[in-house]
Amino acid sequence: MEPADELSNDQASLELDADPMRLNMGPSHPAMHGTIRMVMDLDGENVINLDVQPGYLHRGFEKSCERGTWAQVFPYADRLNYVSPMLNNVGWSLAVEKLLGIEVPERCQYYRVVLGELSRIADHFTCNGASAMELGAFTPFLWLLKVRDWVWDILERETGARMTHSFGRIGGMAAPPTATFKDDVRQLIPEVHKVVKEAEIMLLRNRIFLDRMQGVGVLTKEQALSYGCTGPVARSTGIPYDVRKDHPYLVYDRFDFDVPIGEDGDNWDRFMVRLEEIRQSVRIIEQALEQMPDDGPVNVDDPRIVYPDKQDVYTTIEATIAHFKLVMEGLRVPKGEVYSFTEGGNGELGFHIVSDGSGTPYRVRVRPPCWYNLAASREMLLGGMIADIIPTFGSVNMIGGECDR
Amino acid sequence: MSQAVVDRLTAELGDRILETSDAFGEHEVRVAVKDWVDVAQFLKDDEELQMDHFIDLTAIDHPERESARFDVTLMARSSANGHRIRMRTHVDDGQEPGTLSRIWEGANWAEREVWDMFGIKFKDHPDLRRILLYEEFVGHPLRKDYPIDKAQPLVPYREVTDIGKLPPFGIEEGQPFARIDWEARLAGGDNQVSPAIGVQQGQRRTLSDSEAAQQIQARIDARLAKEAEEGAAAESADAAEQGSGD
Numbered sequence: 001m002e003p004a005d006e007l008s009n010d011q012a013s014l015e016l017d018a019d020p021m022r023l024n025m026g027p028s029h030p031a032m033h034g035t036i037r038m039v040m041d042l043d044g045e046n047v048i049n050l051d052v053q054p055g056y057l058h059r060g061f062e063k064s065c066e067r068g069t070w071a072q073v074f075p076y077a078d079r080l081n082y083v084s085p086m087l088n089n090v091g092w093s094l095a096v097e098k099l100l101g102i103e104v105p106e107r108c109q110y111y112r113v114v115l116g117e118l119s120r121i122a123d124h125f126t127c128n129g130a131s132a133m134e135l136g137a138f139t140p141f142l143w144l145l146k147v148r149d150w151v152w153d154i155l156e157r158e159t160g161a162r163m164t165h166s167f168g169r170i171g172g173m174a175a176p177p178t179a180t181f182k183d184d185v186r187q188l189i190p191e192v193h194k195v196v197k198e199a200e201i202m203l204l205r206n207r208i209f210l211d212r213m214q215g216v217g218v219l220t221k222e223q224a225l226s227y228g229c230t231g232p233v234a235r236s237t238g239i240p241y242d243v244r245k246d247h248p249y250l251v252y253d254r255f256d257f258d259v260p261i262g263e264d265g266d267n268w269d270r271f272m273v274r275l276e277e278i279r280q281s282v283r284i285i286e287q288a289l290e291q292m293p294d295d296g297p298v299n300v301d302d303p304r305i306v307y308p309d310k311q312d313v314y315t316t317i318e319a320t321i322a323h324f325k326l327v328m329e330g331l332r333v334p335k336g337e338v339y340s341f342t343e344g345g346n347g348e349l350g351f352h353i354v355s356d357g358s359g360t361p362y363r364v365r366v367r368p369p370c371w372y373n374l375a376a377s378r379e380m381l382l383g384g385m386i387a388d389i390i391p392t393f394g395s396v397n398m399i400g401g402e403c404d405r
Numbered sequence: 406m407s408q409a410v411v412d413r414l415t416a417e418l419g420d421r422i423l424e425t426s427d428a429f430g431e432h433e434v435r436v437a438v439k440d441w442v443d444v445a446q447f448l449k450d451d452e453e454l455q456m457d458h459f460i461d462l463t464a465i466d467h468p469e470r471e472s473a474r475f476d477v478t479l480m481a482r483s484s485a486n487g488h489r490i491r492m493r494t495h496v497d498d499g500q501e502p503g504t505l506s507r508i509w510e511g512a513n514w515a516e517r518e519v520w521d522m523f524g525i526k527f528k529d530h531p532d533l534r535r536i537l538l539y540e541e542f543v544g545h546p547l548r549k550d551y552p553i554d555k556a557q558p559l560v561p562y563r564e565v566t567d568i569g570k571l572p573p574f575g576i577e578e579g580q581p582f583a584r585i586d587w588e589a590r591l592a593g594g595d596n597q598v599s600p601a602i603g604v605q606q607g608q609r610r611t612l613s614d615s616e617a618a619q620q621i622q623a624r625i626d627a628r629l630a631k632e633a634e635e636g637a638a639a640e641s642a643d644a645a646e647q648g649s650g651d
Contacts, residue, residue, distance in 0.1 A: 019624060043621065055537035062522075063546055063553055098429060225484055228459035228511030239484060241458070246487055338429045339461075339480065339491065352478070354465055367461040375514040404537060 020048055023386075027056040031390045033130065034400030036374075038381075038389070045385045050378050054371075057400035065364040069330025070096050071170060073364065078164040080366060081402040084123035084345035086115045086155065088402075089168030094249060095340035095351035096170045099333050102300050108172050109250045110292035114185060115167070117281040117288070118155065121192060122148040123345035124232075124274040124281075127397040131271055132203055134394045135212050140202050147195050154184050170331065171306045172299030182289050192282055196275060213268040217380040217392030220265060227379070228372035231347020232273045233396060237265030243343040255287045270395040305331050330359030339367075346370050346397055370396075370403040407488035408432055413453055414490075418444060433491040441477075441494050442503035448481055448490065449508050456490060458482040459509035462516060464496075464523045468549045473497040475525055479505065479512075496525055504530040522547035 026037040035056035041049040061080065065073050077092040078085040090112045097104065104112075129144030152162045157178060159165040167174050203209050219229070224237040234241055242259040244252040260276035262269025299306040303322050312319035335357040341350035347369030354363040377396045381389055411425050411432045421444065424435040436444045448456040460480035468474055473495035482489045496502055504527040505512035516527045517536040524545035527533060535542065541560040544551050 019628075020621065053536075055535075055539075058537040060546065060553075063551075067553055222457075223510070225458045226510040228461070228509065228515075239458075241482075241484065336428060337465075339431055348460070350461060350480075352461070352463060363465045365461075365463045365465075367463075371514065372459070372511050375511060 025389070027053075031134065033394060034398055034403070036393075036398065036400070036403075040386070042386060045387070047381055047384055047386055047389070050382055052374060052378055054374060054400075055404050057404040059405070061366065061405035062364050065361050067360065069359050070333055070361060071326075071330060073361070074166045074168055075164065077168075078166050079401050080368065080405065081123070081345050081349070081370075081399045082163065083126050083399055084116075084119035085164055086119035086167065087123075087342065087344045088349065089165065090116050090250075091340070091342040091344065091349045091351055093168040093170055094342060095338060095353050096333060098338045098340045099336055099353060099355055100170070100305065101334075102171060102302070102305065104172055104300055105297045106251070107176075107293045107296045108298045110288050111173060111177055111298065112168075113250050113252065113255075113288045114285050114292070115155070115158065117285050118151050118185070120281050120345055121278050122151040123397075124278050125195075127345075127394070128199065128271055128274050131213075131267070131391060131394045132199075132209065134390045135209055137203065137206070137209065140199060143202070144195065144199055147192060150188055150191065154181075154188065157181075157184065169299070169306065171302065176298040182292070182294075185285060185289060189282055189286060192278065196278055199275065210268070212388070212391055213266065213271060213395075215264070215266050215268075216384060216388050217267045217270075217395065218265055219376055219380050223376060223379050224265065227376035229347070229376050230369050231344070231373070232270055232277065233373045233376065234347065235260065236262035236269035236273045238263055243341055243348055247341070249342055251288075251291075252284075254291065255284045257283050257287075267391055267395045332357065332359055333361075341367070344369055344402075346373060346399065346402070349402075366402075366405060368402040368405065370398050374398045374403055407490065410448075410454060410456075410483075410488045410490040413451070414444070414447075417451070418447065431491060432489075433493060435493045435495070438494050438496055438500055438502050441492075442505065442508075444492060445479065445481075445505050445508050448492070454483060454488070455485045456481040456483045456488070457509075458484045459511035460489070462505065462512055462519065464519045464525055464547075466523060466547065466549045473500070475523060477502060477519065477525065481509070498524075501526045501528040503528045506530060521545070524548065 020041040020043050023040050023042055024037070025040065026032050027035040037053040037056065039051045039053065040047050061076055064076060073092055074089060077088040080088045093104075093112075125144045125147045129141040132144075133141035155165060156162045158181060159167040159174070161167075219233070219237050221237045221239060223229075224234045224239060229237075229239075230241060230243075238261050240259050240261050243249070244257075245259050257280045260273050260280065262273050307326055308319035308322050313323045314320075333355040335355055337352075337354045339350055339352045341348050343349070348367065349369055350365075350367030352363075352365035352367065353361055356362040373396050377393060377398070380392050380396070384392065408427065411427070411434060414434055415422050415425065418440075421436060421440045422434050423437060426433045426435075434444075448454055458481060460482050462477070462479045465476040465478070466474065467476065475496040475498070477494050477496050479492045480489065481492070494502060502525070504516055506516060506527075507529075513530075513532065514536060516530055517533060519525050520527065520530075520533055521535040521537050522545055534540075538546070539560070541558075543557060544555070
């Protein structure tokens with residue numbers, strides 16, 4: 001462009017076009033988590049209209065489930081919310097077990113609780129770290145992510161995989177807890193507390209962070225209910241709904257923990273709710289480790305449901321046949337329909353499953369918490385500024401794998 | 406899940422509740438398609454029930470069933486007393502249940518997904534586009550008669566000049582300029598922090614009340630009118646040309 005003084009008077013006095021500008025953001029945008037497209041109308045820097053378009057990570061989870069056995073869903077379930085796969089594994093196990101009418105032994109229930117809560121800690125640390133990174137604070141991101149790495153170290157020792165464990169089984173877990181499990185987790189607990197504290201020191205008195213989090217991306221209580229928000233997004237608006245408290249599953253009714261809630265439903269509250277939930281998860285883990293039996297069975301004692309011991313498979317004909325039938329035909333789940341829901345990383349993770357009595361799920365519907373949280377994000381972003389889309393969208397913690405399935 | 410909700414529904418609505426069930430401790434009522442919206446509205450509005458928390462809406466395909474092919478289910482929860490209920494209706498292929506998106510906002514996306522995956526249309530839905538798949542997708546994949554290995558046709562490159570896949574947009578609320586009034590805040594004033602809350606409390610005005618918004622709207626209207634005029638002119642010119650060609 002020529003310098004202003006070289007322009008003729010006519011050109012210099014030209015009025016700028018002030019029509020709303022339509023801007024397309026995504027589906028692949030460096031500042032967005034996951035693949036999502038937003039089309040917005042901008043008036044200056046203000047977002048005056050917005051269309052959120054998910055679906056770029058759709059890979060047919062529900063259809064894929066309808067072709068395999070019930071047990072073959074575990075690897076898919078891992079890839080729903082890949083930030084806390086263990087919670088999905090547990091959710092799926094519980095759904096099928098509800099339909100089967102079985103309950104896993106106590107030791108397994110505690111084991112699931114501890115693994116799940118470890119996953120939740122990793123999930124919340126990832127989300128909060130990313131929230132800080134989006135506002136330019138890269139140190140807290142790496143600082144918080146190191147906890148995820150420690151959690152993954154434990155999960156790797158337990159399950160053999162760092163991220164997609166596929167560790168749940170119908171009627172139990174793939175393996176019993178290792179001998180050092182309790183000690184490993186106990187060693188982690190003070191470190192988690194320390195990092196939460198450090199995160200607070202780094203961020204909570206940072207002016208830039210405060211300015212960009214407080215009062216930005218506000219969701220009201222009524223909107224959150226109407227949109228079907230659950231989890232930290234709903235709790236930040238003041239809805240004290242936590243599946244672990246309201247509809248306790250596993251052994252959650254035996255623990256003493258609080259459900260943190262916010263007031264304003266803004267980015268700040270979502271951040272603080274997640275931070276506090278990390279502390280509550282640690283509390284649950286401490287109590288669970290205390291109460292968890294050191295020995296005893298992990299799987300239910302039913303050869304029609306649980307895989308036989310590998311040693312037996314290779315040495316006895318009964319176990320070989322049982323293993324063959326479970327792998328090739330899959331376990332038979334009686335006819336029926338259930339909706340089983342647990343508290344996932346982002347809220348109520350529901351599995352609505354229908355069985356027709358064959359070895360294959362007839363219909364699997366996942367109620368992804370992200371889906372409804374994302375739908376509500378339009379309300380948070382509308383009327384805000386374009387730069388606020390990034391932190392607000394980050395604090396919703398949309399996980400593409402779970403949202404688009 | 407709660408029996409109280411089922412009791413209340415059967416007491417109040419009587420024969421409009423076709424069936425109730427409590428398998429696996431999950432309470433459920435079945436209603437006819439024509440009552441779908443009314444019963445949902447009752448769930449939300451009734452003083453005792455107050456099912457204000459939308460949970461999920463989905464469909465199940467039963468192609469072998471003779472009467473009606475699809476089950477559409479809704480789950481809702483009451484934030485006040487923690488009750489949950491599942492509502493179900495049988496929908497035949499081509500039949501259109503009414504939309505619930507005016508009762509719970511969350512139903513908007515859920516119904517779009519059901520349309521996308523099952524091809525069930527919802528009457529009066531404000532924005533029934535495909536949501537997970539793309540416009541050119543052929544068929545509805547979660548129907549049982551959609552083969553899982555079916556290939557989709559290649560989609561030609563879209564020539565989009567104006568991004569077309571959008572709902573009709575009008576002008577909506579904008580954000581006033583400043584963020585946090587720190588001086589007032591440090592001085593102990595409770596002048597609100599967030600623009601959105603400020604608007605709620607009447608401390609700030611919304612963008613659509615401003616003159617700028619009206620001007621913008623006027624400009625948009627003018628441009629649309631002009632485009633419509635030009636379009637009409639071009640069409641009549643085309644028609645004239647074709648007429649002379651014959």
